Amino acid sequence: MNAxxxxxxxxxxxxxxxxxxxxxQQPQNRNYNSVLFTKNMCCANESVxxxxxxxxxxxxxxxxxxxxxxSLTIIPKANVMPSPLAIWEAAERAKLDTVRLQTxxxxxxxxxxxxx
Numbered sequence: 001m002n003a004x005x006x007x008x009x010x011x012x013x014x015x016x017x018x019x020x021x022x023x024x025q026q027p028q029n030r031n032y033n034s035v036l037f038t039k040n041m042c043c044a045n046e047s048v049x050x051x052x053x054x055x056x057x058x059x060x061x062x063x064x065x066x067x068x069x070x071s072l073t074i075i076p077k078a079n080v081m082p083s084p085l086a087i088w089e090a091a092e093r094a095k096l097d098t099v100r101l102q103t104x105x106x107x108x109x110x111x112x113x114x115x116x
Contacts, residue, residue, distance in 0.1 A: 032076050032081055032104045033073055033074060033075050033076070034073070034074040034076070034082065034084070034087060034101060034102060034103040034104070035071050035072070035073050035074070035101070035102045036054070036071060036072045036074065036087060036088075036091055036096075036098060036100075036101050036102075037069070037070060037071045037098070037099045037100045037101075037102075038070050038071070038072075038091070038096045038097055038098055038099060039070070039097040039099055040070065040097060041065070041067060041070045041071075041072075041096065042067060042070075043067060044065075046096070047065035047067065047072065049094045049095070050063075050065075050072060050090075050091060050094035050096050051063040051065060051072065052094070053090040053091070053093050053094040054072065054074060054087060054090045054091065054094070056090065057074075057082050057083070057086045057087055057090050058080075058082065058083075058086070059076050059077050059080035059081060059082035059083075060074055060075070060076060060077070060082050060087075061075050061076055061077040061078075062074075062075040063075070072091075074087060081103070081104055081105065082103075084101055084103045084105055084106070084108055084112040085111070085112040085113075087101060087103070088101055088108065088111050088112055089111075092111075098111075
């Protein structure tokens with residue numbers, strides 16, 4: 001194969017790779033989950049009401065409790081970030097003693113003051 005044909009083939013392959021939405025780009029594995037930590041959430045009696053209340057927050061797809069770490073992981077709906085203030089207020093309504101809220105927008109050790 002002569003050099004000109006080889007260069008045309010290589011140029012075509014490079015163009016296809018760069019034009020491909022998956023081959024030419026690095027995957028973006030962003031974690032938009034939020035984690036709410038509480039002082040004392042020992043069992044389902046405390047986590048189930050909180051899960052129900054936080055699940056009502058706009059943009060929340062699912063809430064998962066971890067009693068060992070006394071935390072709730074809030075999984076958002078696609079392309080939506082729930083408001084940290086709304087999450088914190090939902091935890092208050094569920095009578096959780098919230099210690100910290102970690103979100104994609106920031107980490108809160110007290111109730112957020114602004115709805116984002």
